[in-house]
Amino acid sequence: MARRLMNAPRRAGFAVLAGLAMATAPLPVLAGERVVVVGGALAEIVYALGQEHRLVGRDTTASHPPQVLDLPDVGYMRALSPEGLLRLAPDLILADEGAGPPETIAVMRAAEVPFASIGEGYAPQDVIDRVTGVAEALGVTEAGAALAADLAARFEAVEAARAGVERPLRVMFILSAQGGRINAAGAGTAAEGIIALAGAENAVQGFQGYRLLADEAIAASAPDAILMMEREGDHAITDAQIRAHPALGLTPAAEQGRIIRMNGLLLLGFGPRTPDAALDLHRALYGGQGDGGS
Amino acid sequence: MAVLDLAFRPTAEGDRSARARLVLAVLAGLLLLIALASLGTGASGVSLLAVAADWLRGEELGLRERVVLFDIRLPRLVTGMLVGAALAVSGAVMQGLFRNPLADPGIVGVGAGAGLGAVLAIVLGGLLPAWAAAMAGMHLVPIAAFLGGWASTLILYRVATRRGRTSVATMLLAGIALGALSGALTGILVYIADDRQLRDLTFWGLGSLAGASWAKLAAAAPVMALAMLATPFLARALNALALGEAAASHLGVPVQRMKNLAILAVAGATGAAVAVSGGIGFIGIVVPHLLRLVIGPDHRFLLPAAALLGAALLLLADMIARVIIAPAELPIGIVTAVLGGPVFLWILLRRRGIVDL
Numbered sequence: 001m002a003r004r005l006m007n008a009p010r011r012a013g014f015a016v017l018a019g020l021a022m023a024t025a026p027l028p029v030l031a032g033e034r035v036v037v038v039g040g041a042l043a044e045i046v047y048a049l050g051q052e053h054r055l056v057g058r059d060t061t062a063s064h065p066p067q068v069l070d071l072p073d074v075g076y077m078r079a080l081s082p083e084g085l086l087r088l089a090p091d092l093i094l095a096d097e098g099a100g101p102p103e104t105i106a107v108m109r110a111a112e113v114p115f116a117s118i119g120e121g122y123a124p125q126d127v128i129d130r131v132t133g134v135a136e137a138l139g140v141t142e143a144g145a146a147l148a149a150d151l152a153a154r155f156e157a158v159e160a161a162r163a164g165v166e167r168p169l170r171v172m173f174i175l176s177a178q179g180g181r182i183n184a185a186g187a188g189t190a191a192e193g194i195i196a197l198a199g200a201e202n203a204v205q206g207f208q209g210y211r212l213l214a215d216e217a218i219a220a221s222a223p224d225a226i227l228m229m230e231r232e233g234d235h236a237i238t239d240a241q242i243r244a245h246p247a248l249g250l251t252p253a254a255e256q257g258r259i260i261r262m263n264g265l266l267l268l269g270f271g272p273r274t275p276d277a278a279l280d281l282h283r284a285l286y287g288g289q290g291d292g293g294s
Numbered sequence: 295m296a297v298l299d300l301a302f303r304p305t306a307e308g309d310r311s312a313r314a315r316l317v318l319a320v321l322a323g324l325l326l327l328i329a330l331a332s333l334g335t336g337a338s339g340v341s342l343l344a345v346a347a348d349w350l351r352g353e354e355l356g357l358r359e360r361v362v363l364f365d366i367r368l369p370r371l372v373t374g375m376l377v378g379a380a381l382a383v384s385g386a387v388m389q390g391l392f393r394n395p396l397a398d399p400g401i402v403g404v405g406a407g408a409g410l411g412a413v414l415a416i417v418l419g420g421l422l423p424a425w426a427a428a429m430a431g432m433h434l435v436p437i438a439a440f441l442g443g444w445a446s447t448l449i450l451y452r453v454a455t456r457r458g459r460t461s462v463a464t465m466l467l468a469g470i471a472l473g474a475l476s477g478a479l480t481g482i483l484v485y486i487a488d489d490r491q492l493r494d495l496t497f498w499g500l501g502s503l504a505g506a507s508w509a510k511l512a513a514a515a516p517v518m519a520l521a522m523l524a525t526p527f528l529a530r531a532l533n534a535l536a537l538g539e540a541a542a543s544h545l546g547v548p549v550q551r552m553k554n555l556a557i558l559a560v561a562g563a564t565g566a567a568v569a570v571s572g573g574i575g576f577i578g579i580v581v582p583h584l585l586r587l588v589i590g591p592d593h594r595f596l597l598p599a600a601a602l603l604g605a606a607l608l609l610l611a612d613m614i615a616r617v618i619i620a621p622a623e624l625p626i627g628i629v630t631a632v633l634g635g636p637v638f639l640w641i642l643l644r645r646r647g648i649v650d651l
Contacts, residue, residue, distance in 0.1 A: 057621060060622075073621070073622055074622055075619075075622030075623055076497075076622075078493055078494055079504070081504050081616065081620075081621065081622060081623035082366050082504065083336045083338045083362060083366050084337040084338075084616075084620050084621030084622055084623055086337075086358060086361070087337040087338040087621045088621055098490055101505055103505040103506075104505075106507070107361065107366060107507075111358060111365070112357060209488040209489065210488075210489060
């Protein structure tokens with residue numbers, strides 16, 4: 001008993017070292033039959049690969065397809081509970097790079113639960129790499145290669161559509177507008193990624209991540225279009241509210257009524273549906289002249 | 295409720311030490327029971343009885359049972375006991391030292407400083423040079439929280455000490471100013487944090503024992519244990535201090551030495567507690583008041599009783615936190631506040647005016 005107790009910290013320490021080593025080594029081929037998926041886009045990829053029968057759990061960020069919500073929820077991807085995960089007796093955890101906390105991941109390694117960390121990124125190749133990574137971890141490389149090829153083809157279609165753009169529109173992505181304060185996406189965000197894929201430019205420049213914008217900054221950014229997530233309740237922003245907003249109302253986007261709403265996970269998930277999302281956005285921007293798209 | 299009624303019935307004036315000893319024994323028994331229950335409770339459904347039976351039959355434990363018991367629940371149990379005890383004892387010491395029922399460990403600036411340290415680590419940790427990041431590893435946030443707590447205590451102490459005398463009133467006021475400053479700096483960091491860091495900050499602020507590990511305990515447990523072992527030496531002095539500083543020093547209490555020791559102990563205990571578990575409110579203020587109602591303000595009994603009850607309450611809250619929405623987990627700060635708030639209010643309503651020192 002005592003010896004075991006003494007071993008525990010050493011084992012955990014080793015697990016951390018092993019974790020550091022794994023981060024650089026290629027993913028081993030794992031074949032779990034009880035898989036917990038952590039990350040909304042990864043869950044979508046598992047379904048797209050037709051491997052959903054192997055899932056036994058998901059995190060709160062997974063919401064598509066709707067059946068995924070029937071699985072037990074292990075909590076927010078950055079605050080996973082070690083015992084909660086072990087309760088599901090997983091033999092593979094598929095997680096976004098950002099999943100954590102690191103203590104939980106160390107315990108998973110101590111419990112010898114295979115842990116596949118899948119990279120992130122907002123470029124087509126990143127999405128394809130994620131599909132390949134998930135497929136390898138699940139041991140379904142053929143299905144993975146097929147899905148990756150399909151994705152590559154669809155991304156080419158997006159690229160072709162993008163090539164036809166003569167003057168890229170400037171798009172502002174609004175995350176929320178609580179109390180009239182506009183929280184918009186800057187550089188390095190998923191929103192900027194999808195805007196670029198759709199052949200447009202992020203109208204908001206000069207900072208990383210999401211920030212509250214001053215009214216003058218909104219006016220200066222002068223977006224041709226405004227992009228938002230479909231929401232209900234308090235977070236919903238109506239076209240009338242945008243036109244009535246002192247700064248947003250003066251932008252070309254509001255004047256031309258070019259206000260686009262799309263499903264959040266579809267738009268920002270960077271999973272298998274991303275080419276569709278990019279094409280949808282592209283059509284909403286360039287397809288019907290100035291028609292709102294929603 | 296009948297038991298509570300009995301407990302809070304005012305006794306005849308004078309000596310309550312017999313009752314205090316009884317309460318100490320009951321609390322020790324309670325803590326033992328809760329600790330056993332805590333070892334046997336968790337989302338994974340590993341049962342202590344089943345494991346014990348296997349062990350008695352001489353069977354080797356499965357890897358899953360071993361990890362759940364020895365890598366998850368046991369470090370969590372020890373962390374919970376130490377943190378709960380540290381927060382409650384620190385609260386009792388601070389209320390005694392400041393002769394103020396509102397005092398809690400946060401008053402020496404530990405809370406705000408530790409919070410700032412943690413936020414700094416979460417938001418700017420990525421900017422550390424590689425060697426420093428590798429050294430701190432995943433313990434960067436606890437280390438930063440501990441250093442932040444200590445730094446702010448030292449600043450407060452320096453501000454409040456003139457010619458070898460520490461003014462508790464100055465410390466109280468300076469604590470408020472320093473708290474506001476830490477809050478502002480935290481605000482700036484929150485502003486530049488990205489979405490993920492914001493979620494991390496929120497979860498850190500709500501506290502959790504989920505990250506408990508032997509490695510963290512090895513660093514934090516000695517600090518908490520040492521600090522708490524120092525507090526019994528403060529008990530008599532704190533009792534004398536209830537009469538006022540001048541009276542206490544006429545009674546032969548080395549007031550300044552005692553203040554130094556008390557501040558050092560509280561900064562150590564809460565700094566380490568906050569570092570391993572994040573922001574867990576309420577224990578430091580509720581536990582001492584509850585106990586004063588039952589056993590009176592004598593610090594010789596109040597301090598050990600606070601340690602026992604604080605540990606028991608935090609373990610209980612943690613048990614709830616980890617099973618109520620399994621396989622996910624609730625931040626423990628939510629549980630302590632939801633459980634403690636109404637109970638405390640109920641007591642205040644029933645015994646209005648009894649809460650004084």
